[in-house]
Amino acid sequence: SLLLRPQIQPENASMLTLVAALAVSRAIDEYAGIKTQIKWPNDIVYQGKKLCGILTEMSAELDCIHYVVIGIGINVNTTEFADEIKETASSLFVETGKNIKRSRIVALFAEEFTKYYQKFLNTGDLSGLVQDYNEMLINAGRQVRICDAKEEFTGVAAGIDSHGELLVTKEDGTQAVISAGEVSV
Numbered sequence: 001s002l003l004l005r006p007q008i009q010p011e012n013a014s015m016l017t018l019v020a021a022l023a024v025s026r027a028i029d030e031y032a033g034i035k036t037q038i039k040w041p042n043d044i045v046y047q048g049k050k051l052c053g054i055l056t057e058m059s060a061e062l063d064c065i066h067y068v069v070i071g072i073g074i075n076v077n078t079t080e081f082a083d084e085i086k087e088t089a090s091s092l093f094v095e096t097g098k099n100i101k102r103s104r105i106v107a108l109f110a111e112e113f114t115k116y117y118q119k120f121l122n123t124g125d126l127s128g129l130v131q132d133y134n135e136m137l138i139n140a141g142r143q144v145r146i147c148d149a150k151e152e153f154t155g156v157a158a159g160i161d162s163h164g165e166l167l168v169t170k171e172d173g174t175q176a177v178i179s180a181g182e183v184s185v
Contacts (some may be wrong), residue, residue, distance in 0.1 A: 002070040002113070008124065010060040013068050014179075015126050017042045017056040018164045019116045020070045022133050024052055027108035028074070032096050037138035040157070040183055044074075045138055049090035051075050054082045073108075089114045127162040134159035139183060144168060148181030157183075 004016065005009045018041055023035045025044050028051065036046045044052035052074040059066040075091035077100055119128040126133065134140055139157035146153055147166060155168040155176065166178040 004068045013058050018152045019120050020054050023112035025118050026112045031105050032092050038136045040139050063183045126164050145184045
């Protein structure tokens with residue numbers, strides 16, 4: 001888990017989840033020698049199976065953030081999974097056959113996060129990271145099903161915008177901007 005005290009507006013804190021996802025994915029790729037992808041907004045997947053999840057929480061007031069905690073759970077050396085998730089989850093050990101040193105992944109993540117976090121702070125949004133994120137986005141160019149509080153629909157994911165929202169072209173040709181909800185591929 002990371003504890004941050006960013007000088008940003010509270011409504012921008014959710015973007016930190018995407019910053020962390022990008023950094024985790026790059027760190028895993030570098031260390032394990034695999035090519036992970038990001039399932040919007042914050043799951044790291046490899047060959048369709050989830051390796052990592054990220055949860056961001058914060059304490060804030062209307063106009064300031066007291067702190068943000070980014071919790072990152074990576075399946076590192078797990079060898080077995082419960083029946084209800086074994087078809088959708090995996091670990092770095094299962095995928096590579098190698099015992100993984102957690103400390104090395106943490107160090108690589110810290111390097112990557114520092115780089116991406118600084119870009120985020122410099123712009124105040126994800127504009128400096130959109131291209132990198134979209135290159136790793138498993139949803140990009142694929143049909144997705146969106147389930148949010150307002151509606152359910154299918155469309156083709158185009159990538160994220162500078163606020164980390166998922167851009168989806170609906171079947172009728174209109175574009176939806178998704179800021180929350182369940183996205184399935």
